[in-house]
Amino acid sequence: MIGMLAGRLHIPSRTLAVKEVPTPEPAAGEVLVKVEAAGVCLSDAHLVDGTLTPLYLPGDEVTLGHEVSGTVAKPGAGVTGWEPGQRVLLQAGEHRDGAVWTRGVDYDGGWAEYTVATAGTLLAIPDNVSFEEAAIIPDAVSTPWAAITTTGDVRPAQPVGVWGAGGLGAHGVQLLRAIGAAPVIAVDPSPEARERALAFGADLALDAADPELRQKIRAATRGAGLAAAFDFAGVPAVREQAITCLAPGGRLVLVGLTNKPLTIPDGTAFSYFQQQILGHYGSSDVHVDQLVRLAALGRLDFARSISEVLPLSEAPKAVDRLLRKTGGPAPVRLVLKP
Numbered sequence: 001m002i003g004m005l006a007g008r009l010h011i012p013s014r015t016l017a018v019k020e021v022p023t024p025e026p027a028a029g030e031v032l033v034k035v036e037a038a039g040v041c042l043s044d045a046h047l048v049d050g051t052l053t054p055l056y057l058p059g060d061e062v063t064l065g066h067e068v069s070g071t072v073a074k075p076g077a078g079v080t081g082w083e084p085g086q087r088v089l090l091q092a093g094e095h096r097d098g099a100v101w102t103r104g105v106d107y108d109g110g111w112a113e114y115t116v117a118t119a120g121t122l123l124a125i126p127d128n129v130s131f132e133e134a135a136i137i138p139d140a141v142s143t144p145w146a147a148i149t150t151t152g153d154v155r156p157a158q159p160v161g162v163w164g165a166g167g168l169g170a171h172g173v174q175l176l177r178a179i180g181a182a183p184v185i186a187v188d189p190s191p192e193a194r195e196r197a198l199a200f201g202a203d204l205a206l207d208a209a210d211p212e213l214r215q216k217i218r219a220a221t222r223g224a225g226l227a228a229a230f231d232f233a234g235v236p237a238v239r240e241q242a243i244t245c246l247a248p249g250g251r252l253v254l255v256g257l258t259n260k261p262l263t264i265p266d267g268t269a270f271s272y273f274q275q276q277i278l279g280h281y282g283s284s285d286v287h288v289d290q291l292v293r294l295a296a297l298g299r300l301d302f303a304r305s306i307s308e309v310l311p312l313s314e315a316p317k318a319v320d321r322l323l324r325k326t327g328g329p330a331p332v333r334l335v336l337k338p
Contacts, residue, residue, distance in 0.1 A: 005338065006063045007111030007315040014050050016064070016316050024108070024116045026076030031119050033088060036131035038110040039067030039140055040315070040334040042167065043257075045322040047105065056099065056106040064315070065336070066092040066103040068110030069125065069135040079119045087131070089292070091121040091285055092138040100282075110135075111315055113338040123288060126296040132309060133302040136333045137291050139282070141302060143255065144172035144232070145291055146283035148179065152228045152253045156180035159221040163187045163208070163242050164233030164256060165197040170332050171305065172230055172255075177201035178300060181228075183220050187213065187241075196332070199304075208241065217245045226250050234258040240265050248273040255280045307331030312338045 003020040010017075026032040044064050046052040054062065069089040075082050082088075090110065093102040103109045108116070125134045148154050160181045162172045165188040176184045177200075186197030186205040194205035204220050206213055218225060225247030231239050234256025240263055242252050254262075254277065262277070264270050294300045308331060310318055318334045 004113035005312055006108075006113070007065065007312060007336070008061050009047060009064050010061050011054065011057065012060055014048055016048050016319060018313050018315055021063075021112075023114050026074055026079075026116050028077040029079060029119055030076040030116045031072055031079055031082050031122060032074040032076070033068070033070045033090065033115050033117055033122075034073040035068060035070040035110050035112055035115055035338050037069050037135040037309075038065040038336045038338075039136040040318045040322065040336060041067060041139060042322055044104070045319045048319050049323055052105075054105045056096075056101055062105065063108040063110075063112050063115070064104045065109035065111035065115075066105065067135045067139050068103070068115060069131045070110070070115075072122075073114060075119070082119060082122060087125045087127070087134075088122045089125050089134040089137060089288070090115070090117045091123065091288060092142075092282070094118055094121050111312060111336055113312070123292060125292060129292070129295050130303065132306045132335045133295065134292070135335060136302060136305060137295070138288050140167055140305070140333050141171050141175070141291055142283035142287045143280075144168050144230070145175050146287045147230060147253050147255045147280040148172065148175055149287070151278050151280040152230065152251060154179060154181050154228050157182050158227035159183055159185070159224065159247070161185045161187060161217065161226045161229040161242060161245060162197070162202070163229065163231050163238045164235075165190075165193040165205070166232065167332050168255060169230075169232035170196055170200050172232055173197050173200045173202045174300070185217055185220060185226070208238070213241070214245055221247070228253060230255055232256050236260045236262065243270065243275070246273070246275050249275065251276040251278055253278045253280050305332045306335055307333055309335045309337050312336045
């Protein structure tokens with residue numbers, strides 16, 4: 001069988017290596033996709049460093065990559081509607097026996113020259129959306145989009161706060177501005193991240209260490225506080241700070257992941273003002289479809305989100321860059337190209 005290169009993670013040793021493996025063949029109901037672009041997500045890095053562990057992976061190794069775009073190479077038996085050469089992106093996961101399996105975590109993903117996908121997880125992409133932009137829509141863009149439009153239920157002209165202006169948070173700022181939230185306030189300890197938040201559409205960018213942070217947010221919201229605050233950092237101190245900036249009836253949406261406990265600084269005030277804490281994870285197929293349509297119409301542009309395109313062979317370096325935060329400001333998204 002003809003071989004191909006793939007970025008394989010050995011789970012017991014947490015060893016990531018780009019090596020030659022057999023090119024997969026699509027089973028009935030599956031499609032073989034020639035990968036053109038694959039995003040590098042912080043969750044990929046956390047799989048490598050051991051912070052995250054696959055729930056359903058049947059073996060000891062997996063090809064990473066849940067943000068994937070490419071072209072149809074070969075439809076499997078019984079597949080209709082997909083022909084070789086069609087431009088597609090892949091949903092970041094699928095439902096199997098009542099559970100959500102994540103691509104590149106619980107089964108082989110797209111850090112490879114070719115990957116297979118269930119036909120129902122393919123979504124056609126138009127010619128005016130690049131493979132790099134399309135690849136990052138599932139997760140990097142769709143997760144904050146779902147958090148904002150569904151879990152957070154943000155409405156036009158509502159004041160909102162974004163804690164953490166990295167990959168997810170920068171998109172959160174862009175998307176909040178697109179739906180008309182106002183003002184959009186970004187909070188991050190990094191001067192570079194704050195500058196990026198302003199470039200992505202924040203009305204105000206504040207340092208998390210600013211002792212007058214709460215007062216500045218109150219002033220920017222005419223004394224009301226935030227209708228919604230989004231934690232994209234997954235840091236307990238961030239969550240405690242964000243709670244103190246909520247308006248009566250305000251909600252804190254937890255998007256960033258952490259295994260640390262959550263503390264409510266003033267439980268009495270939290271209850272009196274009927275505030276809420278909402279957990280959020282991932283997105284659904286409909287969110288990805290919405291974003292593709294918006295990008296196709298030119299309503300959203302994700303080109304500036306692509307910090308750098310690297311060859312697949314440099315996957316370990318890309319992961320190291322995310323974990324060590326080397327090479328300048330943290331990237332919005334690194335993309336691998338086989």
